[in-house]
Amino acid sequence: MTLRFRSAVLALLVSAALLVGCGDDADGPIRLYTSVTEGTVNAVVELFEERTELEVEVFRAPTGEVAARIAAEQREGGIQADVLWLTDPLTMQQYAADDVLQAWSPSGADAVPDAYATETFWGTRILSMVIVQGRDIDRPLSAWDDLTDDAYRNAIATPDPGFAGSALAVLGYFASAPEYGFDYYEQLADNGLVVVNAPGEVVTGVAEGRFDAGITLDFSARNAVAKGSPIDIVWPSSGAVAIYSPIAVVDGAGSGAEQFLEHVLTEEAQVAIADTGWQPIRTDVPWDVGGPQVSVDWAALFDQRQDLLDRFQAILDG
Amino acid sequence: MVSAPALECRGLSMSYNSTEVLRGLDLEADRGETVALLGPSGSGKTSLLAAIAGFVPIDAGSILIDGQAVVGTGGEQPPEQRSVSMVFQNYALWPHMIAAEIVAYPLARAGVEKAEAAAQAQRLLERVGIGGLAARYPSELSGGQQQRVGLARALAKSPAVYLFDEPTAHLDAALRAVLQEELIDRQHEAGAAALYATHDPQEALAVADRLALMRDGRVVQTGPPHEVYDQPVDAWAARLTGPAEVIEAEMIERRPDVVTLRIAGVDVAVAGGGADVDGVVTAVVRPEWASLGGRLPGTVHRVRYTGPRTMVLLDTPVGRVWVDSAREPTVQPGDETGWSLERVWLVATP
């Protein structure tokens, strides 16, 4: 009965649909869900559309929002996306575990270093998580441990792991690194850690003087420095946390989706990624890394995403 | 050939929300004649006007305007095709038009060319004395000025019948007089009839060539104003048309235009007539038909001084009577005084 009512209501709405004009069909464009920066996505998609004349429909949002959308679609009968291009491997691994990703061997995958490849998803670029500090603060920082220093009480910011994939990855790194662990976050919380949404907000806050320093993407900080914001990038002495940004094809998405994934791994697309400010995954594309990088044993963290988020929330809720 | 009356209503019946508002009403209005419809609210005055104008369908009967059936056998003419103008109680001016546009509206509908319509509208507005306010919106006009615009709009159409729905309500006395004069002048020269609904007897008497009293959807009495005033069909009609009291008396003798009545034991012969009954009769007494001083006994109950005259309310053995006396008050409450009667009108005992 409910169903019949629904269809009646739907019929009513169809007339409105004609007015607004919306197209949505199965053979339509490739649907890409991504949390990658807009400029980068646009550059890569433009190249692809020029080359193949296939059309790509992009839903771009922060990681948390992409994840929430996919969860909602799963609740309602299946992922609508053809390609997922995310910021961190932990979020992607969820979908691999759910068996919604296609296992295959794309051409060009051999150019991706083994540490950044699985059977279902492959790295496309590297993100470095670094420290950003205000130019005029009294005591400059040099290492992750400095963030727990009492001198910066209530003036240290981090992006939200529930919102930004990069922050989630950093959380994973610290949680699994023997010298840090969750104790590190306990100390940060005790020191009055402020959680904002995105890495960019950390940079803005530091530039405005709202915070003395914070954890952020070197990409965001570099852009602000280039524009003239009074901030400095601090490459942690132990090394920036390197995160790879993975891409995958949703099972049953078709050849267009596969072509797009392969396209992202081509040298041409990798150059475009580098041109928009990101370290490319292909080592044959030139890139000047700002300092040492530490990598994370992602495989060890793969089933812990929700657990990490819950424990983080618990620590901050006190 | 005798020309047909401007308006003729025969056996009109109409109901609204299953209440009968008109019950077999008959009414006629000749060219040049103003018929005042006098009745309390709810008596069906507005319903009758709405039926004539064609706003509301009737259940039975017929309406002829200029001798032509506009409703009845052979369908119903819509309002815009009837030769009727209406002045509304609440003005009903269109808020989005200026006065000149409102007055020109009926002319435009009749196909009058635009410039000519504007000129005529201006002349009409001048005629009602507000030529200088032609560019104002209704919200920028006083109540009296709005009424004049409404009147000018009605005049613009030159119909066979003008309908006035209590049009002078909300207006001060001076303006009423001005408007009434204007109505009477115009409507005589256009050779049209006017139906003027009101609940104010003084206004009705002043305006009307013929007065029609309405009650419960029927016309209960019609005739020249003075006749209706002097010879009411019953106590209700008497009170509707002006101040009136009824007393009980015994019929002694009846001659043409003179009756002898025994009132409180005193026999008096007075002018008048009315219902042909014997024994105990009910007599209408208007204040100006009685005067102080005389053989009839009474006690002063109240004295009301109104300037040109003084009204005295008497307690008498046959009921209370208002007596009209010229000049300043000569009696005080509590005084015993005699009074006399010059005229009565006999009605059926209720």
Place this chain on the structure above:
Amino acid sequence: MRPRIRRPGPLLLVLVALLALIVFPLYELVRGVFTETDASVVDVLASPALREAAFGTLWSALAVTALTLTGATAAALVIERSPRRIRRWMRIGVLLPLLLPPFVSALSWVTAYGRGGLVDDLISVTMPGLFGPFGVVLVITVNALPLAYLVVAAALATRADADLELAARSAGADAATVLRTVTLPALRPALVGGGALVFVVAINAFGIPAVLGTPAGFTTVTTRIYRDLAFSADPAAFSRVLVLAALLVLVTLIVVGTADATAGSRRRPLHRVETPSALPATPRRRDRIALAVVGGYTLVATVIPVLALVLMALTRAVGVTPTPNNWTTANFAEAWSGGTWRAMGNSVVISGVAALVVLVLAGGLILVERKLATRPLGTVAALSFAVPGSALAVAMLLAYGPWLRDTVLLILVAYLAKFWALGHRPLAGAATSLSADVVWAARVSGADRTTTLRTVIVPMLRPAVIAAWLLVFLFGLHELTMSSLLYGPDTATLAVVTLNLQQLGDATVTSALAVALTAIVALAAVPLVWVWRSWTRMGAR
């Protein structure tokens, strides 16, 4: 008066629309609470995080209501009783925030009074507690004040005209007693109604707590719903969303219902007073003080924040001084790259179409109300405006998500449900001025049905129709709460894009977009002012 043939068209339209837009989605929401929640409702409600959100929402809404009512009443008493020449300017000052989308307002306060903000740059003063409950309450109050002001000022004109107070003064009451015993009691229905309105607005607030509350850990039900729905893939989060949404609806219904019952709105004013008639001229000194206070408020609440936002939008980078040598238009260029044009198209099309359909629905509702001479249908539609956007959006997702997800239709349907009552108000007002007499006057003047429609009915309703359309259009452009929960790959609205940009943290580009959005809203508001003018000249209100 005419017993016409009953045409069932409007009634059918209204009933189907009520069912489809309001009854069915809310039914699905309630059903969802019981079928799609894993944990029991009680467990969800008992979790500390939710209790905190519910408590935070409730007390902040109450605080906003109290502050707004006090402020609006004081402002109305001062401004409406001032001489005409300064009254106009003071009114504009108080009503100005109406043009700012709430979250833009919050952004502007941050750029003005936050650390490193304009005022900090100039005189090294920042507003303590701007981030957190204090700031949230303050900025919502500034945003809600115009609405309360309009309600109180209207009541002041119709119910508490100055003569009533003069009568009380001559009866022996001093000024304070008059306020207590005459003015405020006369305003009571308006204060209760206005209070309910402000409470609903406050509980509905999303953009302001999202910008000012979330970074400080101050959660409201709306930001919690947003977070759980938009940023969490956790199934438990969805249960929370449903329970919270249902809770919001419940609280709103209770508040609005109680206000309705106690307002005693049946006590109608005796008459409408055109101008304060026997009002004695106010002393010059009082006028100057009033002007200074209202001017100061406008400066602090609106002018400085907007100025700060514009400066930020013009400045090369965050943290550099907003002096001309650091100015650039690059932020605007960047703001308008990518999907922004499309988002603007979405905003305009969805809002425009929603406004059109709302006109049809509101017209139908008016016809039905006139015919049946009953109000319950209208009340249902009015309640839908009170249902918080977050809850309505969740209900729409449940009801129509499976088919309409990712289409503009989903947002459109939500807008229709939310704004139906908004469009209904001005139309219903105009419809009452359209008495039978006015139509008959045209007919008896020789106009047939279609001519009457063309020359009288349509022109008389035109300002109301335009006003209703613009009002819904403006609210559509403003709207963030629902569209932020309902948008898909190609259906983001301009407000959503601005919010997303803000969350990514680039303050200069966000400011540029916020300034552009405000400019568009202001531009759309210009004809509204013009329509209002011609309307008041026509004498309809």
